[in-house]
Amino acid sequence: MEAVTRNFFLFLSKNNLLNDMAKKRGSSIVTGKIIAGTDFPSSVQIIKDLNSKGLTTTVDHLGEFVNSEETANKRTKEAIQTIETISRENLDSHMSVKMTSLGLDISRDLVFRNMTSILDTAEKHGVMVTIDMEDEPRCEKTLELFKQFKESYSCVSTVLQAYLYRTEQDLKELSVLKPFLRLVKGAYKEPASVAYPDKKDVDANYKKLIEQSLKSGVYTAIATHDDGMIEYTKELAAKLQIPSDQFEFQMLYGMRSKTQLDLVQQGYKVRVYVPYGRDWYGYFMRRLAERPANISFAFKGMVKG
Template sequence: MEALSRNFFLYLSKNKSLNKMAKRYGLKFGASKVVGGIDFDCAVPVIKKLNEKGLCTTVDHLGEFVKSMDETRERTLQEIHTIQTIAREKLDSQVSVKLTSLGLDIDYNLVFENMRTILNEAQEHGIFVTIDMEDESRCQATLDIFKGLKAEFSNVGTVIQSYLYRSLDDINDLKELSPNLRLVKGAYKESTEVAYQEKKDVDENLKKMIKNHLLNGNYTAIASHDDQMINFTKQFAKENNISRDLFEFQMLYGMRTQTQLDLVNQGYKMRVYVPYGNDWYGYFMRRLAERPANVAFVLKGIFKS
């Protein structure tokens, strides 16, 4: 039943008609609990409140089904606006971007140049940018673009997902770049040919990834709401004398809010992933689809401390 529910919400996340309807009706159906606002200016007060509590953030301009060059240029300008606003408002925030919103499905050179424009602006203001990872079919292209950009910019990182078989090899392949990586379990539906299907296998692979990347001496963001994974990281860092300056925890906006504050009070860096934008539908459906299970994931995240 859980697998059927997950597949159902993932199917809905790709429905273009429902996505258009969601844009028309704004942040309804509980989405405002996990989305910072319909645009970045609306999200600024949310970020300021988080900063006041000792929480830093990374912000993501939500977007699905970007297919035109004009739209990718507009998205690039919007990212520039976000970066400039972060600097002007003195927010403690980074930026996360999805390459499909900048032209990955259109042209390799287009997305590369759009990213260079964004990173140049971010570098000028001392802001770090993380390239989000999407589904497995786009994984290699994303890593190739990251490698090309990392040769030119120091303020860029990316994401590795533990449900993919390839992920440990990817971490080892990137090792020589001393990359700043966000390590996550992953939220897309993938086949048995490329991805683990069982939770225990995904969890075990994430633990291996955390150990590997930390022991390599590279900055690690552990993006998980899982108490077991959080406690594992704390214990591993303690046993191996790994400085807290070498890693941080990340969680989604609206989820496990008391736990986020507890981590800050314990002296850990805690970064909140704050999405914004009127194109919130796909993101929200994937949150409903994610483990532990569909709607319960969001409801538990909102009300659980």
């Protein structure tokens, strides 16, 4: 049943008609619930409120798979402005970007040029930029770019997905760079030739990757809403005597808000993934596909007063 639910929401995430309708009519429903705002300036106060509660954030302008150079350059300019605003407003926040929004599918030169401009600004202001991971066909290109940028910049990090067979080896190769890594289960529909099809296998690999990353000394962000995975990480960190400044938990804005605050009270660092923008529909459907429990979390978030 879980596989059926996942496939259903992944199917919906690619429906262009529903996506267009969501952009035009649905933004007001989800703003302040599962997205912070339709642009970054309108999101700043929500980030400040989260910071005041002891939560740090990473912000993400929703949208991907850009197919025009003009749009990619526009997204780059917006990302630079976001970094400058984070610095000016003294926000405790990172920024996440998708390579496809900066021109990955158009040309390597374009995405490299755009990302270089963003990282030049990030380095100047001391704001970490996380290169989000997308579907498997773009994984190799994304990691190649990350490795190249890591040679020149300190304010760059990336994401690894537990449902891919390749990730254990990717983690081994990246560990020598001592990067900031976010570990996730994965949210795209992938064939069994490249990804574990069964949840139990994804969960087992996720635990293996968490242990591998913590033991290697890599700063590790465990991005999950799964109580079992959270408890596993806490117990593992205690067993391995991993200091609390060597890892953090990451959760989505509008979901598990009480759990986020509880973890902060227990002394753990929690980073909230705060999306903004009008292109929220695909993001939201993939979050529902990741874990059935997210459906109830999202509903509670959207109806809260």
